[in-house]
Amino acid sequence: MIKIVVDSCCELNLDMMEGVDVSFVPFKLSIGSNNFLDDENLNIEDFRIKMEESKEPVKTACPSPMDFFDKFEGDIVYVVTITSELSGTYQSAMIAKEMYLKEYPGAKVHVFDSRSAVAGETAVFLNLVKCIKEGKSFEETVADTEEIIERSVTIINLASLSNLAKNGRIPKIAGKLSKVLNIRMIGKAKDGKIVPVSIERGLKRSIKSLVNKALDICDKSLKTAIVISEANALEAAKEVREMLLKDFPDRIIEITGMKGLSTTYAEEGGLVLHL
Numbered sequence: 001m002i003k004i005v006v007d008s009c010c011e012l013n014l015d016m017m018e019g020v021d022v023s024f025v026p027f028k029l030s031i032g033s034n035n036f037l038d039d040e041n042l043n044i045e046d047f048r049i050k051m052e053e054s055k056e057p058v059k060t061a062c063p064s065p066m067d068f069f070d071k072f073e074g075d076i077v078y079v080v081t082i083t084s085e086l087s088g089t090y091q092s093a094m095i096a097k098e099m100y101l102k103e104y105p106g107a108k109v110h111v112f113d114s115r116s117a118v119a120g121e122t123a124v125f126l127n128l129v130k131c132i133k134e135g136k137s138f139e140e141t142v143a144d145t146e147e148i149i150e151r152s153v154t155i156i157n158l159a160s161l162s163n164l165a166k167n168g169r170i171p172k173i174a175g176k177l178s179k180v181l182n183i184r185m186i187g188k189a190k191d192g193k194i195v196p197v198s199i200e201r202g203l204k205r206s207i208k209s210l211v212n213k214a215l216d217i218c219d220k221s222l223k224t225a226i227v228i229s230e231a232n233a234l235e236a237a238k239e240v241r242e243m244l245l246k247d248f249p250d251r252i253i254e255i256t257g258m259k260g261l262s263t264t265y266a267e268e269g270g271l272v273l274h275l
Contacts, residue, residue, distance in 0.1 A: 159269030
């Protein structure tokens with residue numbers, strides 16, 4: 001039996017999970033006195049509204065080792081987590097791995113640090129599914145997927161800098177001005193961290209910048225799925241996909257929505273591209 005376990009920052013559509021045994025381990029989120037579990041029961045619209053109205057930042061708590069351990073089962077377990085640079089989730093999963101192997105010493109478990117988030121985690125999951133369906137061994141699957149993590153890139157397009165301001169990462173006045181002036185930030189994941197690349201004014205210009213930056217730095221020889229995750233920005237995501245199809249007509253390009261933790265990072269209208 002092969003099991004895949006992912007945290008709730010991994011955005012999956014129902015068709016992506018067809019034919020595989022996958023379980024989610026949710027993050028815990030809080031906005032003031034409101035507490036949320038980032039699972040299938042989360043009302044994402046209600047969450048967005050409360051996040052927008054609150055003057056406080058969203059607080060997040062990563063899953064515990066036991067949260068992961070409870071989802072492990074079978075002879076082979078693959079785990080995908082958000083980058084270890086942003087969360088302790090990877091470490092929780094590693095502790096769970098040790099616990100599971102102590103109880104089931106014949107099992108094989110590998111924890112993938114996606115070095116990314118959102119669409120990046122989704123891409124790792126999709127590569128795992130591809131390897132499993134091709135009948136690759138545990139060792140081949142691990143090596144193939146770790147190579148994909150190393151070679152692929154994540155680019156983000158943030159429609160709002162509000163949460164960055166609330167968390168004290170930028171001045172509050174900058175967060176307010178970004179909304180008034182319709183300023184969007186383009187950034188890239190580097191060594192598991194988000195690094196700002198450019199500031200663009202308006203959606204159209206920012207989409208063009210997102211795609212151009214992705215084309216500049218991506219490994220065009222990869223044949224893996226491209227993933228676009230959107231926070232209530234489906235039309236913008238479709239536009240990105242159409243632009244990418246001109247350069248990658250033979251690659252699968254998936255679009256996914258965002259749940260709670262992903263929305264916390266990207267905010268309303270945000271886009272995350274992984275290729």
